[in-house]
Amino acid sequence: MNPRVGVFIVIEGIDGAGKTLHSKNLCIQLHRRGFDTRYTTEPSEGFIGGLLRREFLNRTKIPPEMETLLFAADRFEHVQNVILPALGQNKIVVSDRYYYASIAYQGAQGVGVDWIRTVNSFAPKPDLALYLDVPVDLALSRIHRKKSLMENVELESRVREIYLDMVKRNELTYVDGNRSVEAVDRDVLDLTLKKISRRREGSST
Ligand SMILES: Nc1ncnc2c1ncn2[C@@H]1O[C@H](COP(=O)(O)OP(=O)(O)O)[C@@H](O)[C@H]1O
Numbered sequence: 001m002n003p004r005v006g007v008f009i010v011i012e013g014i015d016g017a018g019k020t021l022h023s024k025n026l027c028i029q030l031h032r033r034g035f036d037t038r039y040t041t042e043p044s045e046g047f048i049g050g051l052l053r054r055e056f057l058n059r060t061k062i063p064p065e066m067e068t069l070l071f072a073a074d075r076f077e078h079v080q081n082v083i084l085p086a087l088g089q090n091k092i093v094v095s096d097r098y099y100y101a102s103i104a105y106q107g108a109q110g111v112g113v114d115w116i117r118t119v120n121s122f123a124p125k126p127d128l129a130l131y132l133d134v135p136v137d138l139a140l141s142r143i144h145r146k147k148s149l150m151e152n153v154e155l156e157s158r159v160r161e162i163y164l165d166m167v168k169r170n171e172l173t174y175v176d177g178n179r180s181v182e183a184v185d186r187d188v189l190d191l192t193l194k195k196i197s198r199r200r201e202g203s204s205t
């Protein structure tokens with residue numbers, strides 16, 4: 001096995017699906033197995049990422065097309081400053097959300113999916129993109145969302161449908177997130193380890 005190959009893993013899911021928990025646990029497990037690992041998240045730590053975080057904290061509503069462009073701009077910074085350099089250092093990069101989240105969240109707000117894909121076409125395709133599936137009610141109850149509950153349920157339900165559509169198209173790999181933390185962790189780790197060995201044994205699939 002050639003350790004000198006960076007591998008890019010993405011974890012997706014609706015709010016409260018367990019992305020942050022399971023992607024951090026994945027990094028811990030990979031690290032224990034001796035893999036050089038980099039956890040990262042979107043919005044990124046960059047300039048536009050900070051702007052997006054503040055916008056969400058302030059809950060100021062901007063048009064979803066503008067959101068699409070800002071997320072794409074943040075992603076450009078994320079790819080240039082974090083993802084590509086870490087892959088260049090042959091790390092396993094685990095990203096907590098990526099462009100699939102733009103397709104799902106801005107798509108759910110009526111932005112054309114083809115256009116979302118176009119403005120994100122610079123973003124390199126990951127080696128493996130996992131989708132943690134959790135029913136909307138359960139996911140929202142995990143994060144104790146207080147704010148206008150119905151609105152959240154409706155939006156997250158549309159988001160989930162779009163994610164499931166990407167699973168059908170084989171863009172995302174389905175993981176049942178509605179199980180114990182240990183069971184989900186095990187699947188996420190197994191799928192990742194399989195992908196790492198295939199990549200490091202020279203196959204591009
Ligand atoms: N498989 C699971 N079983 C039970 N609780 C979970 C599971 N995955 C995540 N959680 C809990 O649900 C909450 C939301 O998880 P988090 O990883 O922050 O979600 P996300 O990043 O997708 O919004 C956290 O309190 C987390 O500990």
Ligand SMILES: [Mg+2]
Nearest residue numbers: 019020021096
């Ligand atoms: Mg999170």
